[in-house]
Amino acid sequence: MPNERLRNGMLKKGLTPATLADKLGVDPKTVERWVTQSRNPYPRYRHSIAELLDESESYLWPDALPTQRAVQVSQSEVVHIYPRRGAVPTDLWQQLLEKATRQIGVLVYGGLFLPEFNHRWVPTLREKALAGAQVELLFGDPDGKHIAERGDDEGIGHAMSSKILNALAFYKDLRDLANVGIYYHDTILYNSIYRFDDEMLVNTHLYGTPAAYAPVLHLRRIGGGELFDNYVASFKQVLGKKRAVWPEH
Missing domain, CATH: 1.10.260.40 (lambda repressor-like DNA-binding domains)
Structure with a gap:
């Protein structure tokens, strides 16, 4: 057939x-x-x-692939597991970004730590977009119900929405680039996803715990594996519920 x-x-x-x-x-x-x-x-x-x-x-x-073989291949996609986001080497984020040439995707609620502590983050995103890479950035909707719930879970209330708006201020210079999409989402975020072509950092989320203190998986796509592609599929699901941060752009 x-x-x-x-x-x-x-x-x-x-x-x-x-x-x-x-x-x-x-x-x-x-x-x-x-x-x-x-x-x-x-x-x-x-x-x-x-x-x-x-x-x-x-x-x-x-x-x-036979089921058992597919499981083995998927296990090989795990490069490293960090017990918390703070344990990820600070230069790894920039290294992965600089290697990417095709697809860069970020799915977060705020992700303020990236542009705040790495002054090269946003300029490098701009360079990648101008060189032809597709950049898709998904942030939590400050007015969304799931953002309010997450703020309550972490005990910081409306500060969660403020963190998102603070993060977006760093990205405003990217909004006119053809290869850059900057969007809001209002979904329950089980993981923050940072994709760089065929590598990815996945920051798992724990109830009542800030993402900085939750584990991070470093994944690298391998042909026949399922783990990396499952997170890509999750990213796409959220992308399907997006709305533009700056509709006029």
């Missing part, structure tokens, strides 16, 4: 079997078989296709 997930992913990206084959360096008939006969490509092609379609390998080819 046809691989409808692959077909639909190609359609969304405006790719035909011929154009995808050209990008991968394979015969167009091979791509046709992947689509119409649901044949699984070799691992190196699966990874490249997933990147091109911005989908996970496990979504496009759910039966490509």
Whole structure:
């Protein structure tokens, strides 16, 4: 039976079997078989296709890896686990940002610590956007119900909304850039996500505990793994509920 997930992913990206084959360096008939006969490509092609379609390998080819093998690969995606955000090396945030060339995504409530303590953070984001990287920044809606609840949980009340507005003041110079999207969200944030191409820092959230004192996972995407792509999918879910911070831009 046809691989409808692959077909639909190609359609969304405006790719035909011929154009995808050209990008991968394979015969167009091979791509046709992947689509119409649901044949699984070799691992190196699966990874490249997933990147091109911005989908996970496990979504496009759910039966490509045995379950146990998929679990092992996903475990290998964990580079390091930090017991709290403060334990993350201060230069790691900037290092990951400087290496990124394609996709930079930040999902937080406020994330004030990044521009406040790293004067290169926002200028580097600007440089990356001008060089062609897609930058998507999602902040908690200061007037949203979930922001109010989080403020109450942490015992800081309206200070949570103030932290968000303070953080946004650092990013105002990015609002006119074509490759930068700066948005509000009003969702329950189970994790703060900081994505840099195929690497990611995930700051887990604990009830009643500031994010600075919660664990952080450093992940690196591996073909066939599920962990990294699951967080990407979560990011996209929130992105689907966004509203622009500065609608006129």
